[in-house]
Amino acid sequence: MSDTISRFIFDNSDVRGEHIRLEKSYQDILSIHHYPPGVANLLGEFLAAASLLSATIKFEGALILQVRGDGEIPLIMAEANSKQELRAIARDANEAMSTDFKTLIGNGQLAMTIAPDNGKPYQGIVSLDGNSLAHCLEAYFQRSEQLATRVWLCANGQHASGLLLQQLPSIKPDLDRWEHLSTIAHTIKNDELLNLDVETLLYRLYHQDAVRLFDSKPMVARCRCSRERVAQALISIGREELDDILLEKGQIETNCEFCNRLYQFNRSDVDALFEQGSDITRH
Ligand SMILES: [Zn+2]
Missing domain, CATH: 3.90.1280.10 (HSP33 redox switch-like)
Structure with a gap:
């Protein structure tokens, strides 16, 4: 059930979704370093986010999500690759005692790097606007990709979970449907996101919306150093x-x-x- 990423779509719709729930891989990564609770939670959100984002693009390689800021954590990054392998780090974060996103991160930049196994890396950068990683990512997509995207992230040191809804590029987007589906997802509570498996969660949200769930893929913690x-x-x-x-x-x-x-x-x-x-x- 845990440590899987799952794609879902809605019949007759240009909206797709991804769901991630991490447990062992998240804890494996936390066990390497001894982070304060607020940092461990934020690192879980980064892991969930990197997993969701890497699943939305078709490529062989790694997606790296990184924030450099002037807050309590100078640098935090998570990486997910096309083999569903994860790694993450918060640098010099042992003294970071806050649980507030803005205090932990401060002012800085969010960078998303797509590093293909063969070919040149591509990096998109936005300044950090928003009171959560999810809001910063939504702003990123709005500005750089012009794709309507909603992201929900939550982590508590045990589980790290996330949900992503994205409107695929289309000539005539169905804005009413998008509004409807994202409004429903907005009713999700953190404890539901953390504790429910994807079938239960999707049923609870979308049992009236002809949602189609694809096979889940396993996620593991594995470093690519050599x-x-x-x-x-x-x-x-x-x-x-x-x-x-x-x-x-x-x-x-x-x-x-x-x-x-x-x-x-x-x-x-x-x-x-x-x-x-x-x-x-x-x-
Ligand atoms: Zn390593």
Whole structure:
């Protein structure tokens, strides 16, 4: 029931929906870092939102939702990819004691990056207007995509859930139907969103609206860091600086900031990194 994302549509309508409910994947991510409750809740909303948004686009790759602000959390981000894998982090957030969105985030920018496995990333940015992540996302869609979109998000440290309604691009949108469907969804309460499975929730909201639910897809917490990616980052730092670290510490150690996995490189590892591509420059 939990850790699944489900698509639904309405018969004879240009409105589609996505529903997400996370439990284990959310808790797996929270167990890596020890966040204060307000941060853990907001991170759950980011995970739910990134999952919903990645499900609305057809692509192979990752969708990254990120906010940099001047509030209690300098940076918060969540990533969902087309294999339904999730990761997230709130950087330097251990002292963030608020539960209020504005206090946690402050003023800043919301960036949505679509990073295809093959091809250039695309990034859309909006300033943070709104008292919740859901409102900021709705404003984002209004401005940058001009798609009528409504988002509901809720998380409590145990579950993270979300619902998205979106009017698909059409020459003659059925505004009355959109108004009707989004008004009904607006009656949803946080505890319903957190605790009900998708069938029960949709029945409660739309039993008079010919809603059609597709098969659910499983979501998991999985980081996409790798030794190869870390090696690339080390190469970009440059040989000289790496030699300094080796001289001082004997080896290079770095943790992935998402999953905390430790990567170690000793002197011969570093030698190997620079031997592979540097022959041309040496001769
Ligand atoms: Zn990692």
